Amino acid sequence: MKLLVIEDDPVLGKALERGLSEAGHFCQWERTGKSGLEQASTQQFDALVLDVMLPDTTGMEVVRKIRHDGIGTPVLMLTALGSVDDRVAGLNSGADDYLVKPFAFPELLARLDAISRRTKDRPSSQLKVGPLVLDLTNRKVTRNDSELSLTPTEFSLLEFLMRYAGQVVTRKMLCEHLWESDWEGVTNVVEVHINRLRGKIDRGFSEPLIQTVRGRGYVLRTT
Template sequence: MHVLIVEDDPVIGKTLNKGLSEAGHECELVRDGQAGLERAIASPFDAVVLDILLPSLNGLDILKSMRAQKNRTPVLLLTALGTVDERVAGLQAGGDDYLVKPFAFPELLARLEAVCRRAGERPSPTAEAAGLKLDLTNRRVVHGATEIDLTPTEFSLLEFLMRHSGRVVTRKMLCEHLWDANWEGETNVIEVHINRLRGKIERAGAGSPISTVRGRGYVLRDS
């Protein structure tokens, strides 16, 4: 992993930098809050280890600024503030996990790797392709100013196609995404849902972005 460490305590910062580097991760250590925010925004990192009590800009303000700019890099918060309210404030600001000082380095390493795994497994809450915008949080799809009313099955189908935009997905892949990880049934049921989905997209003025690839499956073309 490429990890940004934002920690003003020289002993803790050096320990984290050394420990994570020895664990095989590439690290960058910053000791000032404003500099930490600038680095977090300017460069892609796999994770940020972020102290809360920092000079020039505290960790919660850094975190809020990152999330306001749609930066979803996993953040592990470090602090000497260990009350429940303080932990809740950190998580509500967009933190992925919280570790109270003093801590054992093996626990920090395990928590950091865990938040990165979870981030990798978590799909983005939004997707855009073929002039369509999908909002997973609110279960909405729009084309321009027109909202497209989809059933849960149609929504899941479109989400899968959008996340694989430009690539052919088979009927079996779609069935497994919708109903079962090891689908062995008939796949022609997909055609019915695809046809209904196409009709709703076309009536919204988005054209016909879903193409049938004979003998293979379907593809959502982005242009």
């Protein structure tokens, strides 16, 4: 696995880097929350090992930030705080598992393998195309962090377009998905909904995301 360790303790950080590397994993060690967050946001990792207490922030703030940004990388939190409330707080912040210091290294390896297996095939709760983010769990859509108000039909329409981002979606496909209807005679309904959705998604932005492909349908893409 490609692992990111965010740990400020030089002794533990070095031991984790060496141990994980010797176990056959690629390990990148960062000593601050800021540098770790930057790496987690710009690179793809199979899992993060994250200390709760960091010199510039907390591990809980780091995991909340990456979850807010739609990053679903599994997170194993390390802490000397072992109360039930502390463990619950860590899990509620978005972590996948929690390991109390001091710990046995084989247990850390086993927990990393477990969270990696659990999350590998888990469907993402967010769809993201450029600056557009659709949160399936909370039924929320944002563009450049500004929340957009969509009707249920517009939400479903946008979800379908985002799942086929970069591909032309025909009017027939949209009708069958949204209304389980034959597309003949209802193309105007599709156009009305697309125009309303386009007005909410693209209004006020220089880059239009929903584009019409003449004679074929629509495509959601960034330039």
